[in-house]
Amino acid sequence: MNHPNHPNHRSRTRTRTGLVAATAVTLTAALAGPALAAPPAKGDHSGTRAAMDAAVRDGVPGVTATVKDRNGTWAATSGVGDLKTKKPRGKADRFRVGSITKTFVSTVLLQLEAEGRLSLDDKVEKWLPGVVRGNGHDGRLITIRQLLNHTSGVNNYTDDEDFVRTYFLKDGFLEHRYDTVTPAGLVAIAMTHKPDFAPGTSWNYSNTNYVLAGMVIKRVTGNSFASEITRRVIEPLGLHATLVPGTYPKVPRPSSRAYGKLAETTTGPTYDVTELNPSLASAAGEMISSASDLNRFYTALLRGRLLPPQQLKEMKTTIPVDEITNAGYGLGLIEMELSCGVHVWGHGGGIHGSASEAVTTADGRHSLSFNFNGDWSGDSGAVIEAEFCGK
Numbered sequence: 491m492n493h494p495n496h497p498n499h500r501s502r503t504r505t506r507t508g509l510v511a512a513t514a515v516t517l518t519a520a521l522a523g524p525a526l527a528a529p530p531a532k533g534d535h536s537g538t539r540a541a542m543d544a545a546v547r548d549g550v551p552g553v554t555a556t557v558k559d560r561n562g563t564w565a566a567t568s569g570v571g572d573l574k575t576k577k578p579r580g581k582a583d584r585f586r587v588g589s590i591t592k593t594f595v596s597t598v599l600l601q602l603e604a605e606g607r608l609s610l611d612d613k614v615e616k617w618l619p620g621v622v623r624g625n626g627h628d629g630r631l632i633t634i635r636q637l638l639n640h641t642s643g644v645n646n647y648t649d650d651e652d653f654v655r656t657y658f659l660k661d662g663f664l665e666h667r668y669d670t671v672t673p674a675g676l677v678a679i680a681m682t683h684k685p686d687f688a689p690g691t692s693w694n695y696s697n698t699n700y701v702l703a704g705m706v707i708k709r710v711t712g713n714s715f716a717s718e719i720t721r722r723v724i725e726p727l728g729l730h731a732t733l734v735p736g737t738y739p740k741v742p743r744p745s746s747r748a749y750g751k752l753a754e755t756t757t758g759p760t761y762d763v764t765e766l767n768p769s770l771a772s773a774a775g776e777m778i779s780s781a782s783d784l785n786r787f788y789t790a791l792l793r794g795r796l797l798p799p800q801q802l803k804e805m806k807t808t809i810p811v812d813e814i815t816n817a818g819y820g821l822g823l824i825e826m827e828l829s830c831g832v833h834v835w836g837h838g839g840g841i842h843g844s845a846s847e848a849v850t851t852a853d854g855r856h857s858l859s860f861n862f863n864g865d866w867s868g869d870s871g872a873v874i875e876a877e878f879c880g881k
Contacts, residue, residue: 533561537876541869542568542860549756549867551749552579555860556781557877558789565781571746571863573760584731584745584780585861586768587846588839591734591777592700594719596638596822597791598707600801601722608710610635610804610821614642614702617709621674622702624681632689634706637699638821639809645683646696647676657770660752660761663842667766670737676701676772693809693819697774700822704773715773727790731780739765741778748843749864756866763843763865775841784848784859788836791823793854806835830879840865849874 535557542553545568552569565581602608614622614629614637622629627644636642647653656662680698687694704715711718716734724732733742741748741764750763768776779787790796797805808818808825816827826849827833836849843863847870850857858877862868 533564534880535564535566535877537880538858538873539566539568541873541876542566544872545569545862545868545870548869550862550864552746552863553860553868553873554579554581554583554585554746554781555858555873556581556785557856557858558782558785559856563782573747573749573762577746579746579863580744582731582744582780582782583861584741584743584778585846585863586741586748586839586841586844587777587779587784587848587861588771588775588841588844589697589700590779590784590837590839590846590848591771591773591775592822592839593788593791593837594723594777594822595700595703595707595715595773596805597796598715598718598722599634599638599703600797600805600821602707602710603804604798604801608634608706610638614706617706618702621677621705622681625684627681627685634703635804635821636689637703637706639693639819640695640699641690641693641809642696642699643685643687643689643692643694644696644698644702645680645685646694647679647698647701650679650683653679658752658842659754663752663763663766664761667763668739669770670767671769671772673701673705673772676770677705693811695819697771700774701772707773719777723787723796727786727795729779729783729787731778732783732787733778735768735776735778737767737769739767746863750843751866760864766842768841771841775839781848781859781861784846785850785857788848788850788859789854789857792835792850792852828875828879830875832878834874834878838870845870847874849878851878 545553551573552571554567556565567579567581570576571579603610611633614632632642656666707715707718719734747762748764749760752761805821805823808820811817811819818825824837825835834849838847843865845862845865848859
């Protein structure tokens with residue numbers, strides 16, 4: 491849920507992301523370059539480290555990254571985790587992962603489909619009667635699949651100007667950072683606006699889609715999306731640094747501080763925004779994890795450990811969303827072709843003071859996850875390119 495002036499947001503048009511104050515398809519950052527670059531030598535992550543250092547020179551306080559490939563695990567940091575004490579970032583840092591949460595939510599819904607408890611072609615109205623109504627919104631016309639691949643047309647609540655002022659700009663954030671917001675309240679904000687388009691006729695990234703997806707999980711199972719993610723994904727994979735915090739405002743240790751500008755510009759004072767009530771992101775982006783855990787999750791997902799073949803195929807069925815990078819959005823999963831021809835799958839995510847990426851090759855043999863603890867600068871695409879293409 492990045493601020494509108496985060497560079498990853500500014501470099502993309504509204505039609506590509508549909509975001510004003512939230513993370514979008516951060517994997518679709520402009521990664522155009524020479525047609526085919528030589529991949530890095532085995533075990534050589536010097537380019538990745540250089541890209542991390544460049545992000546720090548560009549203003550990011552600190553970066554933590556972990557790579558898992560055939561040569562084992564490589565972890566590195568750059569910059570600081572605390573601007574006051576100058577303590578460096580930690581290789582095992584936990585951090586808020588923002589919209590990477592969406593892949594976890596989608597995984598649960600696809601598991602429920604595999605169990606015969608719902609169909610992705612069910613209308614939203616079936617599970618959430620009367621919830622998606624108002625100003626042209628109609629849950630009778632929208633499927634669960636359209637929520638997951640952002641073709642529902644449902645308005646993005648984080649585009650709402652009052653929401654931005656209350657939770658993303660300085661005065662509002664400092665006053666309301668510990669407020670609890672309900673999923674129904676977030677959806678209600680979206681319903682005060684017109685839909686972006688008729689269901690199934692276009693694509694636009696909307697955090698409201700995944701708030702609704704979390705509500706569907708609760709209606710189907712009787713349990714919160716948080717408890718289902720914990721039971722079905724976090725515990726089976728042993729993701730010990732990963733949690734769905736609900737309303738808990740702190741990031742458990744080991745962790746670094748998170749920083750933001752809380753303004754419509756990328757200049758000016760820097761604020762410590764580590765503590766906040768993540769209910770403002772709900773199932774669209776409230777989770778906390780680590781780089782190592784994210785690598786483990788996406789590797790397991792793409793290797794078929796979490797979903798049967800049919801459901802994984804559905805998740806990987808993408809809609810083109812970026813002609814520059816040949817990026818496509820599936821069901822909470824993004825495919826992107828890098829400049830050297832390598833295809834990676836994953837998701838990006840941002841929330842106050844935190845910008846994260848997690849990508850892996852389709853065979854799960856090469857994974858990269860990293861986090862910037864600042865939300866106004868840094869080129870995440872350059873880090874990905876450096877790791878997979880040797881740039």
